[in-house]
Amino acid sequence: MADAPAPFALVPGAAASPVILHVPHSSREIPADVRSGIVLSDAELERELDHMTDSYTAEMAGRAAELAGVTPWRFVNRVSRLVVDPERFPDEREEMTAVGMGAVYTRTSHREVLRPEGADPAPLIERYFRPYAAAMTDAVAGRLAATGRAVIIDVHSYPTQPLPYELHGEGPRPPVCLGTDAFHTSPGLLAAAREAFAPCGETGLDSPFGGTYVPLDFYGTRAEVGALMVEIRRDTYMTEPGGPAGPGLSRLAEALAALVDAVSG
Secondary structure: OOOOEEEEEEEEOOOOOOEEEEEOOOOOOHHHHHHHOOOOOHHHHHHHHHHHHHOOOOHHHHHHHHOOOOOOEEEEEOOOOOOOOOOOOOOOHHHHHHHHOOOEEEEEOOOOOOOOOOOHHHHHHHHHHHHHHHHHHHHHHHHHHHHOEEEEEEEEEEEEOOOOOOOOOOOOOOOOOOOOOOOOOHHHHHHHHHHHHHHOOEEOOOOOOOOOOOOOOOOOOOOOOEEEEEEEEEHHOOOOOOOOOOOOHHHHHHHEEEEEEHHHH
C-alpha cells in the first residue's frame, strides 16, 4: 500500500505577502487505518465525501495564487475532514458537537452513524488535529514576523440545498457567503471581498455559515491578524454533489486573486 499523503502542506508564497489562503476541507483522502474506524460501506463513504468535501477549493486557491500579483501562501489540508476537522474546537466549546460533528465526526451529514458509539477521538486529535493547529500557528507567526501582519482567507464551499447536519441552514444561501469575525475582519477587508466577488453574483454575510478561522494564539488579541471566510455555493462552479467542475471555477479563482491583490499591499 502506498504511503499516506502528508496530512497538510504549507505552500510558500512571496516573502512580502501577508496572505495565507487556508484550504481545510478540499481533500477526500482517508488513511486506511482511519477508514477502518468508519462504519459506512465504501459506497456510503463515497456519497458522504461527495456531500462534505469542499471539492475543487484547493484548485481554486492554487489558480488564484498563480494569478495574484503577489503570490500568497497556501495552507492546505491533505486529508479529509472526516479524519479530523481542523476548524472545530476539540472540546465543549464546539457547538457542532450537538450533531456529532466536533473535531472528530461521529455522525454523517444526514445525522447517521459515522463512527461507533464510544469511539475515542483522542488518537486522531493527537495525530492530526494538534500538529495541524501548531503548523497553522507557525505559518501565521511567520507572516507576522516577515510583514508585520497576516491575512487568513479561508476557502470553502457549501451545497445549494441545506444538509440535515446544518444548525443554521434556514437562512440565505447566496452565491458567495462571507464569514466574518468582529475582531479580525476589518471593514476594509470585508469591502475588498465584496468588490472582488461582485462579478460572481450576490455576496452575503455569515449565512449559512459564519465566523472565521484564527489560531487560538492570536484569536481576539492580535489585531494585525485579519481573517475572512469565503464560502462559495457549489452550483456556481461544479455539478453537485460530487461531480465535475465547470467554467465558474476560473471566474471564482480570478475573484479570489483580486481579493488577494487588494489586501496584499
